Amino acid sequence: MKISKEVKTAVLVLSGIVLLIFGYNYLKGQNLLDSSRIFYTEYANVEGLTPSMPVTISGKVVGKVSKITFKDDGSANLIVELLVDSDFQFSKNSKAELYETGLIGGKAVAIVPAFDNAANAESGDTLAGSVQAGLSELVNQKLTPLQEKIEAVLGNTEQSLTNINEVFDDKTKVNLRNSIADLSVIISNFKDTSKSIDALVITNKDKLNSTLENVDNISLNFSKVSDSLVNTNIGQTIRNLESTLNNFNTILANMESGKGSMGKLLKDDALYNNLEGATGELEELLRDIKLHPKRYFRILSKKEIPYSEEENN
Missing domain, CATH: 1.20.5 (Single alpha-helices involved in coiled-coils or other helix-helix interfaces)
Incomplete structure (x- = not known):
């Protein structure tokens, strides 16, 4: 045919x-x-999402975005049609989450399955839509306050620089330059001094070593003296010293109360008066011996030698 x-x-x-x-x-x-299932979800903004973008469950690609249309209720919301090839069953209360696939990539839809013992989702059901904050959005959220702080800091810095320019007039700038020059001279002198000190240390190195050895010996001797003091009966010495001080306090108390010879000498006015009188008579006797020595060198004579008129005077 x-x-x-x-x-x-x-x-x-x-x-x-x-x-x-x-x-x-x-x-x-x-x-x-293929007997694929179709699900629908709704978003207010699907920027970056295009048809044929993957639909995933737990990171595994199970389908594609088949269509994106405006909702016919007069709003700007968008209806996204999801074509799922997998026979994986999940609850009708599961969510369709919109997420970023990378820094420069587009967006995809991830079905977040719910296992709440509810009825399984059937082809044609509408899943609740949600949006996962992407890296760029998180960066914007973090950078926005940081940008505001940086702008505030820059403003304060600009104001500070303006104030500094007002403070640092021509005279202040000249003084500051002179101060910096003086500081440079001081640093140079310090370097020269440091070199001189180094040379002095090198020259007297032997003497410094000898001095340090002497210090070590003194420290060793002091350690030995400390050990000797530790080994001595310091407690007994302190007790003896306390006993001596107590006895001395007793003697002072007796003297204060007029007891004993020293106490009577300090407290008895009659003894003081007698001593004063005896001192006066002794003074007259010494004066008389000085004025009439002949009378006392002839004491063996039985004849009394009377005082002359001149001697009486």
Whole structure:
């Protein structure tokens, strides 16, 4: 049986149409030969999300985004159609979470399955939509306050620089330059002094070593003296000293109360008067001996030598 050219042409045209429809839907993420499930979700903004972007569950790609359309209620919300190839079952209370795939990549949809013993999601169900904060959004959230702080710091810095310029007039700048120059001279002198000290140390190195050895010997001797003091009966010595001080306090108390010879000498006025009188008479006797020595060198004579008128005077 011979097939005409018209039939062949019709078969080719129909085959082409079928392949075109199949290819078009396949490029949109729909496989007409596969029993995939379709789910819907709603977002207020899907910037970065395009058809054919992956749909994942726990990081595994299970489908694609097949269509994005506006919601027909007059709002600006968007309805995203999800084509899921996997037969993995999850609750109808699961969420469809929009997330960033990378720093410079687009966005994808992750189904967050819920295992709450509710009915399984069926093809055509609408899943609750949620948006995961992306890295760029988090960076913006962190950078915005930081940017405000940096701007405030820059403003304060600018004001501080303005104040510094007002304070540092020409005269102050000249004084500051002179001070820096003087400081440079001081540092140079300090370097020279440091070199002189180094030379002095090198020159007297032997003497310094000898001095340090003497210090070590003194420390050793002091350690030995300390050991000797530790080994002595310091307690007995302190007790003896306390006893001596107590006796001395007793003597002072007796003297204060007039007891004993020293106490009577300090407290008895009669003894003091007698001593004063005896002292006066002794003074007169010494004066008389000085004025009339002959009378006392002739004491063996039985004849009394009377005082002359001049001697009486």
